Amino acid sequence: MKILVISDTHSNLSKVYRVINSIADKIDAVIHCGDVVEDVDSLKIRYPELKFYNVRGNCDYGSAVPNEDIFVLFGKKFFVTHGDLYGVNWSIDRLCYKGAEVGADVCLYGHTHIPLVDNYNGIIIMNPGSLSSPRGGSNYSYGIIKIEDDIVIPSIVEYK
Numbered sequence: 001m002k003i004l005v006i007s008d009t010h011s012n013l014s015k016v017y018r019v020i021n022s023i024a025d026k027i028d029a030v031i032h033c034g035d036v037v038e039d040v041d042s043l044k045i046r047y048p049e050l051k052f053y054n055v056r057g058n059c060d061y062g063s064a065v066p067n068e069d070i071f072v073l074f075g076k077k078f079f080v081t082h083g084d085l086y087g088v089n090w091s092i093d094r095l096c097y098k099g100a101e102v103g104a105d106v107c108l109y110g111h112t113h114i115p116l117v118d119n120y121n122g123i124i125i126m127n128p129g130s131l132s133s134p135r136g137g138s139n140y141s142y143g144i145i146k147i148e149d150d151i152v153i154p155s156i157v158e159y160k
Contacts, residue, residue, distance in 0.1 A: 001028050001148075002026055003144070003147075004020065004030045005031045005142065006030065006032050006131060006142050007032060007035065007057075007082070007130060008110045008130040008133065009039045009130070011039060012132035013042060015140060016142075019131065028051070028074070029073060030052050030053070031080060031108055032052065032054040033054075033081070033108050033110035033127075034054070034055050034056055034067075034082030035057030035082065035110060036057065055081055057084065067081060067085060078104060079098065079102050079104035081095070082110050082111050083112065086098065088112055088127075095109055095125070096121075100121060106123070106126070106145065109126075111127075112136070113130040113135040114129060114134070114135055114136040116156075117143075117155070126143050126145070128141060128142045131159055142157055144157055
């Protein structure tokens with residue numbers, strides 16, 4: 001199973017379209033970690049064959065989409081949030097603690113626009129970066145999560 005992880009698209013979907021067009025037949029789901037939820041609505045229309053999961057971000061004012069979600073996908077428990085409510089600009093500690101509290105196998109977040117893959121006491125932590133406005137000297141990026149033989153394999157892919 002393969003999952004595309006994106007965040008912080010901010011209504012700039014041209015690179016997202018190119019990524020999905022190049023891997024659509026190889027992915028089983030897309031997770032968007034917030035900013036902006038309308039982008040996911042557009043993606044759902046353009047790619048009805050894909051399953052989408054998303055949360056709202058700090059720029060999604062007034063959205064009814066929840067600011068975090070917990071779900072099981074391909075046998076793994078995911079905790080997804082934008083990250084702003086957990087202070088991820090300064091530290092991912094609170095995010096990691098929440099992931100442990102809910103029994104997550106994978107914690108996904110955005111907000112910083114800076115890609116990261118880490119492991120906290122067996123929990124995979126990932127920020128896919130941004131395909132619209134990378135920060136911190138990072139390049140345009142997205143995440144891929146493969147689940148093979150019950151093992152989670154995360155990776156950050158630089159957009160080229």
